[in-house]
Amino acid sequence: xxxxxxxxxxxxxxxxxxxxxxxxxxxxxxxxxxxxxxxxxxxxxxxxxxxxxxxxxxxxxxxxxxxxxxxxxxxxxxxxxxxxxxxxxxxxxxxxxxxxxxxxxxxxxxxxxxxxxxxxxxxxxxxxxxxxxxxxxxxxxxxxxxxxxxxxxxxxxxxxxxxxxxxxxxxxxxxxxxxxxxxxxxxxxxxxxxxxxxxxxxxxxxxxxxxxx
Amino acid sequence: xxxxxxxxxxxxxxxxxxxxxxxxxxxxxxxxxxxxxxxxxxxxxxxxxxxxxxxxxxxxxxxxxxxxxxxxxxxxxxxxxxxxxxxxxxxxxxxxxxxxxxxxxxxxxxxxxxxxxxxxxxxxxxxxxxxxxxxxxxxxxxxxxxxxxxxxxxxxxxxxxxxxxxxxxxxxxxxxxxxxxxxxxxxxxxxxxxxxxxxxxxxxxxxxxxxxxxxxxxxxxxxxxxxxxxxxxxxxxxxxxxxxxxxxxxxxxxxxxxxxxxxxxxxxxxxxxxxxxxxxxxxxxxxxxxxxxxxxxxxxxxxxxxxxxxxxxxxxxxxxxxxxxxxxxxxxxxxxxxxxxxxxxxxxxxxxxxxxxxxxxxxxxxxxxxxxxxxxxxxxxxxxxxxxxxxxxxxxxxxxxxxxxxxxxxxxxxxxxxxxxxxxxxxxxxxxxxxxxxxxxxxxxxxxxxxx
Numbered sequence: 071x072x073x074x075x076x077x078x079x080x081x082x083x084x085x086x087x088x089x090x091x092x093x094x095x096x097x098x099x100x101x102x103x104x105x106x107x108x109x110x111x112x113x114x115x116x117x118x119x120x121x122x123x124x125x126x127x128x129x130x131x132x133x134x135x136x137x138x139x140x141x142x143x144x145x146x147x148x149x150x151x152x153x154x155x156x157x158x159x160x161x162x163x164x165x166x167x168x169x170x171x172x173x174x175x176x177x178x179x180x181x182x183x184x185x186x187x188x189x190x191x192x193x194x195x196x197x198x199x200x201x202x203x204x205x206x207x208x209x210x211x212x213x214x215x216x217x218x219x220x221x222x223x224x225x226x227x228x229x230x231x232x233x234x235x236x237x238x239x240x241x242x243x244x245x246x247x248x249x250x251x252x253x254x255x256x257x258x259x260x261x262x263x264x265x266x267x268x269x270x271x272x273x274x275x276x277x278x279x280x281x282x283x
Numbered sequence: 284x285x286x287x288x289x290x291x292x293x294x295x296x297x298x299x300x301x302x303x304x305x306x307x308x309x310x311x312x313x314x315x316x317x318x319x320x321x322x323x324x325x326x327x328x329x330x331x332x333x334x335x336x337x338x339x340x341x342x343x344x345x346x347x348x349x350x351x352x353x354x355x356x357x358x359x360x361x362x363x364x365x366x367x368x369x370x371x372x373x374x375x376x377x378x379x380x381x382x383x384x385x386x387x388x389x390x391x392x393x394x395x396x397x398x399x400x401x402x403x404x405x406x407x408x409x410x411x412x413x414x415x416x417x418x419x420x421x422x423x424x425x426x427x428x429x430x431x432x433x434x435x436x437x438x439x440x441x442x443x444x445x446x447x448x449x450x451x452x453x454x455x456x457x458x459x460x461x462x463x464x465x466x467x468x469x470x471x472x473x474x475x476x477x478x479x480x481x482x483x484x485x486x487x488x489x490x491x492x493x494x495x496x497x498x499x500x501x502x503x504x505x506x507x508x509x510x511x512x513x514x515x516x517x518x519x520x521x522x523x524x525x526x527x528x529x530x531x532x533x534x535x536x537x538x539x540x541x542x543x544x545x546x547x548x549x550x551x552x553x554x555x556x557x558x559x560x561x562x563x564x565x566x567x568x569x570x571x572x573x574x575x576x577x578x579x580x581x582x583x584x585x586x587x588x589x590x591x592x593x594x595x596x597x598x599x600x601x602x603x604x605x606x607x608x609x610x611x612x613x614x615x616x617x618x619x620x621x622x623x624x625x626x627x628x629x630x631x632x633x634x635x636x637x638x639x640x641x642x643x644x645x646x647x648x649x650x651x652x653x654x655x656x657x658x659x660x661x662x663x664x665x666x667x668x669x670x671x672x673x674x675x676x677x678x679x680x681x682x683x684x685x686x687x688x689x690x691x692x693x694x695x696x697x698x699x700x701x702x703x704x705x706x707x708x709x710x711x712x713x714x715x716x717x718x719x720x721x722x723x724x725x726x727x728x729x730x731x732x733x734x735x
Contacts, residue, residue, distance in 0.1 A: 117568035124703065143493050144569050151566070151573070158702050161720030187514075194511065197728075198720050220511060223728035251731040258728070270732045271413060273387035275505055279369045282378045 101130045108137055108148045116148045123152035124159030127168055131156065131175035138188045150191060157195045173200045180207050186216050193217065197224040202232040209236040218248060226255035234259055310394045311357050323674050329396045329420075332360035334386045334410060336372035337521055339424055339451070340401030344375055346666070347399065355670075359395050362386045364505040365521070384502060386410060390417035397673060400424060401451075405530045406508050408433030411448065411683075412735050415440040420673045422666070424451040426540035426693050427686040429532065432726035434687035434694075435713060436735045441683045449669035449679040450686030452544035456662035457641035459613045459648065463634050464549045464659045466647035473629030475550065480542045480593045481601055482621040484577050485526055485533040488570025492517055509729035518571040526572035528697065529727075533574025534595050536693040538621050542637040544681065544689045546591055546623055553685040556710030557582035557591070557692070562699035564595070580696035593696055604635055605644060616642045698724055 104126050107119025123130070130152070137149030157176075160168040177200075179192040193211070196204050205228070211221035222240070225233045237259065241252040253266040311330045314323035323329060333344050340363070350356045361376050362383040363369040373382040383389055389398060390413055397420035400410045408428045414421045421441075427450045428434040441448045454460055467475065497503035497515035506520065507513070510529055518527075525531035547553050560582055564575035578595040604619030622635035622642075635642045652658060662668045662680045672679040691713070698721055699706045707716040715721045729735065 113568040117566075120566070120568075143491065147569070147571070154701075155703075158720070161702065162704055163718050190512075198723055219730060223511065223730070226728045227723055227726070229723075254731050254734055255728070258734075268732075270734055271387055271390060271417065272732075273383075273385040273391065275385035275502060277366065277369060277382055277384035279366055279373055279382040279384075281381050282373055282376075 097126075097129045100126045101133055104130050104152065105133050105137060108134070108152050109140070109145050113144070116144070120148060120152055120155060123155040127156055127160060128171035128175050131172060132178065135179045135184060135188050135192065138191065139185045153191070153195065157199055161199045169199050170203075173204055176200070177204055177207050180211065189217060190220050193220045193224045197227040200228060202230055204228070205232045205236050209240060212236075212240045212244065212248075212252075219251060222248075222251050222255050226258055234261070310392065311359050313394050313396045322676060323396065325674055327674075328355065328357050329670065329673060330357040330359050330394055332362065332389045332392075332395045332398045332419075333358070333372065333376075334362045334389065334398055334400045334414075335402035335406070335424075336361050336363045336375075337365065337368040338401065340399070341368075341372070341375075343399045343401050343422070344372055348375060348377070350666075359392065360389050362389055364502045366500040366502075368521075384505065387413070390414060390419065396420060397422070403506075403524045403530050404429050404532065404536065405510050408437055409509050409729065409733055409735055411437050412440040415444040415446045415448070418444060418446065420447045420669075422449045422451065422669050425544070425681075425686065426532070426536045426690040427683065428690045429529070429536075429694065430725060430727050431691060431694060431713060431715075433735065434690055437683050438687055445676075447669065447672035447676070447679060448683040448686075449665065449672065450681045450683060451665070452541050452681045452686060452689065453639055453665035454541045454545050454637040454641045455548050455680045456665035456668060457613075457636075457639070459634070459643040460545060460548075460637075460641045461659065461661045462650070463545070463632070463641075463643040463647045465652060465657070466643070466650050467549050467625060467632060468551070468659060469652075469656050471630070471646070471650065472625060472627030472632050475589065475625050475627040477590045477626040478546045478550065478592070478623055479626065480539070480546065480591070480621075480623040482534050482538055482542070482593070482595050483598050483601060484595045485574045486572070487567045487576055488518055488523075488526065488572040490518075491570035507730070508733040509727075511728075511730060516571055523572070526574050528573045528701070531574065532693060532697055533578070534621075535575070535578060535580065535593055535696050536690075538638065539593055539693040539696070540686075540689055542621055542623050543591065543593065543692050544686075545634065545637045545641070546625075547685065547689055547692075548680075549625075550589065552584065552589075553688055555584065556688060556713075557695070557708055558585050558710065559583045559705060559707055560692075560695040560699045561705040562696050564700050575697075575700050578696070578700060580699065582692060582696075591692070593692075602633060605633075605642070607642075611648065613640065613642050616640075 104119055104123055107115055110116055134149050134153040138146055140146045156172060160172045176192045176196050180189055208221050208224055211217045225237050237252055237255050244252050250266055253263040256263050314327040314329050331347055336344050347356060347358055351358050358376050358380050360381045360383055361372040369382050389395060398414050400423040404426055407423050411421050411423045428437060494514035494516045503515045525537055562580040564578035567576060580593040582591040601620060604616045607615045609615045616635050618636045618640050622637060625632040633644050668680045702721050706721055709716050715725060
């Protein structure tokens with residue numbers, strides 16, 4: 071490469087880096103603004119922040135997941151709603167890259183370092199937009215006592231062979247008190263399940279109220 | 284009666300008598316046990332049970348007690364997940380009526396012909412399907428369903444089990460609904476190409492409270508039923524579940540299931556559906572409730588082409604209600620905050636209400652049916668129409684197919700609102716087109732064992 075070309079290449083690389091840096095800074099600024107708005111004590115400010123949440127996308131997911139653990143109930147709710155806004159925004163047709171980026175971030179929220187409430191919400195968000203990439207971490211939650219029922223329902227909702235295979239595998243591995251739940255999902259997905267009769271019509275809950283004498 | 288899995292009459296009567304003696308309360312003889320060809324005779328009493336006895340359920344129970352007092356029906360059981368409400372209902376229903384917490388005990392009883400379901404919306408689909416699968420005729424409150432997939436299952440269950448289903452959009456059965464219907468189908472405002480439904484806003488949760496433990500009288504697990512698990516919050520439950528999207532869906536799923544029911548009926552559009560749905564609106568800024576406060580939904584129908592809109596607007600934007608003397612058949616308009624304007628190429632027509640109160644504009648009330656003009660079905664009353672359906676096998680005025688069609692309008696309006704985009708719908712396949720996320724939201728996986 072000639073010195074002239076090297077200079078040009080170097081200049082171009084610098085420009086790309088500068089643009090990338092600027093874009094990165096813009097994203098960070100958008101996330102900060104969103105989080106500050108969502109955490110604001112004013113309903114009106116939180117509502118305005120919510121309106122802008124969709125476009126901020128994947129970079130805001132982790133921060134919003136953290137806000138969902140906030141002690142202030144209204145801030146927690148606003149954080150949850152903002153994250154749902156993002157999920158519904160990136161779920162639109164022809165937004166695959168944005169969607170995949172959000173799915174990747176949400177998978178990071180499934181870990182045990184987040185509160186159960188936040189992990190449960192992330193599971194249901196994934197149920198609307200994720201595909202095969204999320205099957206493995208969701209399947210792992212079938213052995214989590216608090217989240218297994220949600221994980222089972224989410225796998226039921228995600229279409230494709232991978233989620234079906236995960237449910238079948240989950241049925242084999244499930245403890246006795248959870249097998250019927252997974253069998254229910256498999257039936258909903260059109261699989262015949264033998265040896266585990268459906269109990270949906272079996273009454274179990276007795277009242278203490280007596281009939282009038 | 285009409286079920287293949289039912290005991291024959293002799294087996295049932297012997298079993299019922301023995302069972303009643305064993306458990307110490309009077310099982311009733313189902314009307315079908317005395318009828319030919321699997322349906323109760325015209326003068327036979329149906330034996331009813333009530334599932335969900337607060338709010339509208341309380342109204343239905345009191346109404347049925349009056350019918351029992353007139354010798355029209357028997358009441359065998361009442362059911363609720365709230366023990367206080369259940370105890371009150373047991374008192375209202377009187378001696379010989381068995382209270383249950385779990386509705387599935389009712390479905391097991393062979394002496395019960397029919398159930399009235401008035402639980403929160405998220406239970407309608409599952410309980411109606413279970414009742415049909417147990418051979419019971421069903422009156423289920425509106426909206427019929429919360430998801431598209433629930434609606435499909437409800438239609439299939441009613442058809443497969445040959446049960447009569449009436450959905451509680453009782454506006455169709457109101458006297459002035461009949462007058463409006465025949466006025467419109469006889470071309471008095473010409474060809475109608477647009478119906479604009481109006482309604483006041485959904486409320487905001489201005490008194491939010493944090494999550495807590497449920498009260499001792501409430502079986503929270505059973506109240507939630509098919510919905511995914513969450514901590515109890517007072518603002519989910521009695522009287523206000525309507526404002527939570529999952530369980531109530533806001534005004535559009537409440538009164539939309541009334542006002543748009545009239546529109547579909549009068550436009551002859553039952554069995555059809557829109558091809559596009561586009562909603563905008565304002566979401567609450569605080570609290571638990573998440574249904575749209577203000578809302579505007581546009582539904583586009585094709586072949587024939589017409590437009591239906593649903594608008595939740597500020598109170599001062601609502602059309603003014605007609606002045607009445609109070610001597611009209613329907614009396615004064617007590618619910619002026621909702622209704623619809625029908626726009627034809629020769630004029631307009633407006634009605635208010637659309638549920639238990641339906642008030643038609645004066646020109647429709649005063650219009651006399653000319654010789655040779657088209658008359659329309661006049662319901663004898665919403666429950667009477669259901670009883671007729673049970674006894675004759677004829678379709679009810681708000682049959683499950685029609686009701687699911689109307690509920691789908693409400694569901695799709697909310698889906699467009701929460702997804703923030705226009706949806707395309709294939710009415711023949713009953714599917715959202717070209718939007719994978721919205722398509723997944725046509726159904727909602729249900730908690731074990733409270734599932735379809």
